[in-house]
Amino acid sequence: LEVTDVAPGTYYILIERNGGQGGYKLSYKFTPLSAQYPNDNEPNDSYDKASFVKRGNTVTGQLGYYYWDNRDTKDYHKIEVPRNGTIKLTLAPKGELSITYMTLYALKDGKLNQRNYIYLGNGDTKTLEVDNVAPGTYYILVERNGGQGGYTLQYIFEQNPYATDVEPNDTYDKAISLAKGNTVAGHLGYYYWD
Numbered sequence: 639l640e641v642t643d644v645a646p647g648t649y650y651i652l653i654e655r656n657g658g659q660g661g662y663k664l665s666y667k668f669t670p671l672s673a674q675y676p677n678d679n680e681p682n683d684s685y686d687k688a689s690f691v692k693r694g695n696t697v698t699g700q701l702g703y704y705y706w707d708n709r710d711t712k713d714y715h716k717i718e719v720p721r722n723g724t725i726k727l728t729l730a731p732k733g734e735l736s737i738t739y740m741t742l743y744a745l746k747d748g749k750l751n752q753r754n755y756i757y758l759g760n761g762d763t764k765t766l767e768v769d770n771v772a773p774g775t776y777y778i779l780v781e782r783n784g785g786q787g788g789y790t791l792q793y794i795f796e797q798n799p800y801a802t803d804v805e806p807n808d809t810y811d812k813a814i815s816l817a818k819g820n821t822v823a824g825h826l827g828y829y830y831w832d
Contacts, residue, residue, distance in 0.1 A: 675787070737758040745776075750777065
């Protein structure tokens with residue numbers, strides 16, 4: 639009997655006689671997944687309990703394991719974007735785990751707003767690249783499609799190389815002065831919420 643989706647807990651084994659008499663041997667072997675893919679900080683099934691991922695780091699997690707009737711099917715992670723730029727989120731499922739979506743959200747007044755998402759499918763490693771993010775805290779939802787196993791999630795940030803103009807300067811009366819012979823830099827098109 640091999641069970642590949644057990645979560646931590648105490649389990650009981652019942653051995654039932656069919657007929658006759660005699661002895662038997664029972665052996666128990668456990669192979670921990672955590673040796674390869676340590677679990678994320680649980681519970682993190684809601685954005686307010688999200689695990690933090692530092693810029694430039696790769697974290698690991700697990701999905702699909704259950705004990706009673708509580709199967710871990712989603713994980714939230716959060717990232718900090720320090721300035722306008724591009725983020726790259728690379729998700730790689732391992733083992734028998736298949737991921738449906740990795741979704742990026744912004745948060746305002748307790749409400750999540752979907753910014754971008756990517757469909758992974760069975761066992762695919764994919765990168766979600768978003769090139770118009772403004773500074774702020776973002777949330778990443780990783781959703782299990784089927785199976786169980788570990789995954790890795792990497793967060794890379796690339797900042798816009800130009801200096802940011804002083805905001806707001808969206809109207810003529812808030813225009814930035816430009817002296818003769820000078821050069822200024824600015825950013826356009828980045829956003830957090832909408």
